[in-house]
Amino acid sequence: METVKHFLSKRSTIQLALAALVFLSVTVIEDRFFRGARLDLTAEKLYTLSDGTRQLLSSYDEPVTLNFYFSKTLAAPFPQLLSYGKRIEDLLRAFQAENSANIQLSIIDPEAFSEEEDEAVAAGLRGIPLNDGSTLYMGLTVADAVDGEAIIPFFADEREKFLEYDLVKLLATLDTDSKRTLTLMTSLPMQFGPGGPQAMLAGQAQPYVLYEQLFDFFNVEDLAPDFTAIPEQTDVLMLVHPPALSDDQLFVLDQYVLKGGRALIFLDPHSEAMDPRATLPSSSSLGPLLASWGVAMSDDLVVGDSSLAQRVQMGGFGPDSVKDYVFWLAITDGFLSSTDVVTGAINSLNFASAGAISPLEGATTAMDPLVTSSAAAMLYASSRAVGLPDPDGLLRDMQPTGDIYVLSARVQGAAKTAFPDRVAETVVTAGADATDGPVATGNINIVLTADSDLFDDRFWVQVQDMLGQRVAVPLAGNGSFVLNLADHISGSEAMLGLRGRGISKRPFEKVDELRRAAEAIYLVEEEELQNKLSETEARIASLEGQNPDGNSVLSVEQEAEIERFRSQLLETRKALRNVKRNLRKNIESLGDWLAFINIALMPLAIILYVLIRLFLRRRRAHLFL
Numbered sequence: 001m002e003t004v005k006h007f008l009s010k011r012s013t014i015q016l017a018l019a020a021l022v023f024l025s026v027t028v029i030e031d032r033f034f035r036g037a038r039l040d041l042t043a044e045k046l047y048t049l050s051d052g053t054r055q056l057l058s059s060y061d062e063p064v065t066l067n068f069y070f071s072k073t074l075a076a077p078f079p080q081l082l083s084y085g086k087r088i089e090d091l092l093r094a095f096q097a098e099n100s101a102n103i104q105l106s107i108i109d110p111e112a113f114s115e116e117e118d119e120a121v122a123a124g125l126r127g128i129p130l131n132d133g134s135t136l137y138m139g140l141t142v143a144d145a146v147d148g149e150a151i152i153p154f155f156a157d158e159r160e161k162f163l164e165y166d167l168v169k170l171l172a173t174l175d176t177d178s179k180r181t182l183t184l185m186t187s188l189p190m191q192f193g194p195g196g197p198q199a200m201l202a203g204q205a206q207p208y209v210l211y212e213q214l215f216d217f218f219n220v221e222d223l224a225p226d227f228t229a230i231p232e233q234t235d236v237l238m239l240v241h242p243p244a245l246s247d248d249q250l251f252v253l254d255q256y257v258l259k260g261g262r263a264l265i266f267l268d269p270h271s272e273a274m275d276p277r278a279t280l281p282s283s284s285s286l287g288p289l290l291a292s293w294g295v296a297m298s299d300d301l302v303v304g305d306s307s308l309a310q311r312v313q314m315g316g317f318g319p320d321s322v323k324d325y326v327f328w329l330a331i332t333d334g335f336l337s338s339t340d341v342v343t344g345a346i347n348s349l350n351f352a353s354a355g356a357i358s359p360l361e362g363a364t365t366a367m368d369p370l371v372t373s374s375a376a377a378m379l380y381a382s383s384r385a386v387g388l389p390d391p392d393g394l395l396r397d398m399q400p401t402g403d404i405y406v407l408s409a410r411v412q413g414a415a416k417t418a419f420p421d422r423v424a425e426t427v428v429t430a431g432a433d434a435t436d437g438p439v440a441t442g443n444i445n446i447v448l449t450a451d452s453d454l455f456d457d458r459f460w461v462q463v464q465d466m467l468g469q470r471v472a473v474p475l476a477g478n479g480s481f482v483l484n485l486a487d488h489i490s491g492s493e494a495m496l497g498l499r500g501r502g503i504s505k506r507p508f509e510k511v512d513e514l515r516r517a518a519e520a521i522y523l524v525e526e527e528e529l530q531n532k533l534s535e536t537e538a539r540i541a542s543l544e545g546q547n548p549d550g551n552s553v554l555s556v557e558q559e560a561e562i563e564r565f566r567s568q569l570l571e572t573r574k575a576l577r578n579v580k581r582n583l584r585k586n587i588e589s590l591g592d593w594l595a596f597i598n599i600a601l602m603p604l605a606i607i608l609y610v611l612i613r614l615f616l617r618r619r620r621a622h623l624f625l
Helices: 002-033 051-058 079-098 115-123 157-172 196-201 209-217 247-258 391-396 420-430 478-489 509-544 556-624
Strands: 064-070 103-108 127-129 135-144 149-152 180-186 218-222 236-240 262-266 295-297 301-305 309-313 322-332 348-352 357-359 365-372 377-381 406-416 441-449 461-466 469-474
Touching: 051 079, 051 157, 064 079, 064 115, 079 103, 079 135, 079 157, 103 115, 115 135, 135 157, 149 157, 209 218, 209 478, 236 247, 236 478, 247 262, 247 441, 262 478, 322 391, 348 478, 357 365, 357 406, 365 441, 441 478, 469 478
Parallel strands: 064 103, 180 218, 180 236, 236 262, 262 441
Antiparallel strands: 064 135, 127 135, 135 149, 295 357, 301 322, 301 377, 309 322, 322 348, 365 406, 406 441, 461 469
16 A cells, blocks of 8 residues: 555656656747747737738748847846837747748847947947946848848837838838839819919919928829829829819729729818819719729718817907817827728828718728717718808707718728729620720729818918928828828738737736726825815914014914914824825735736646645545555
């Protein structure tokens, strides 16, 4: 019997030792040989590469060198930076694993005054200076086998949810030496500013700031009003409040989009940038094209929103002349898509007399909203935005529908032509062997926005004259919105498929809830004590300022009352300190419990489970004997 017990005890010890040895061996082997392998158990798939990213990485047949400069040692006292740097490193290792033959990754920890730090500075990386005189780096340099080079000077944590996009964009544009081509058609006076061509003839032309910025990033080509084809070199087509187009021109646009052409389309139920003396709304549409793309937008209805209404001066001076104008919308980040790579980095937009976009029932395309109204909105006839609108009357007539209206959206997926008869007739005429003929279906990729006034300088930028030079001071993110849209949609297929991910820092929602509840209890008491403290101090000051009978000597009663108030003051201060101490103690207690659960409870549970299993096994062995 004793021999059996000794054997079982020795066997259990050996099993535990072997289990520990296997665990350590697997950990070492995984870290040494399988660092690129990933099992992504995060809720938002933070470490799973998109299909477009995999395709881009696999396409490289020549070496691409990635040098990630991360001051891991210096980042140790900063858990948030250390965690973010580790996530960047993990994602870069996943990039390398996709094409280990050609993606060459180096993780460099540049120490102070080292050659590695000199290399980081020479490459243009930026660091965070620390109190001890050292500099913390967290940047990336990329180079291909030819002469393509690019850098991310520093990984800002506010861009964490767009980390994969930023990395893919860097790689996708590595060997691009020339600007992409943007073909523009508009009826707005973008190249002249207010006053149109007449202003240019008078020497007073003020081109839109956004129009000038487009030339900084793209080769901009104008699309003639009588166009019969979209230029072949077009990377992205931009239509901004286009004029009325013929059926032939609409068919050209229809085929361009169905064949994979990227397009940014800004329509408007009423353009305020056009002639302000007009008595009728200046609207734009694309006839039957929107319906064939699976969306609808009325050209005679504008969105009014009391929650996002801008405060505007409506004649005269004084507070009564400043009113909420429900057609001019100051859109904050709560109404911009947080998961899209374009709007996720923008905090505000200003729209004017915008329309509403909606998906059609049975549409085969997907509509992803980028910009929306609040629920305190409704649709008005666009005629009410013409001339001198009545802000008070618009507010009186406001009856919010509770619906959230889409002002801008991506439209992607399978779509059909708006001209099926014409396509069929052309195919028959050209013959079945025609390879460059019209198509009846295709996958489209466009962005549709129901406002064109966002281009107008007066709605988003303040232009100043400094020493004879025009200086633009943005008041909203309209410029970034348009430029980022054009940059994104004209990029590679890998970039088009990317969206914002979640962030690796996940809040403890239950802890935050408990913390807020504790604060609610103690802060009420704290406020009461603060008020009592202020009253007591004021009472003491009042008594000390009294001079009975014209001298500075206080009466015995006054001195006694002052002493009583001073005692009360000390008690109140003590109670206030206790309240703050209790609040801090409760919050710290929550943190301690959370740390215990994360660090100790799970290992203890595993150990307890093993001990119970051993106990039950030994008990069964005893019963068997």
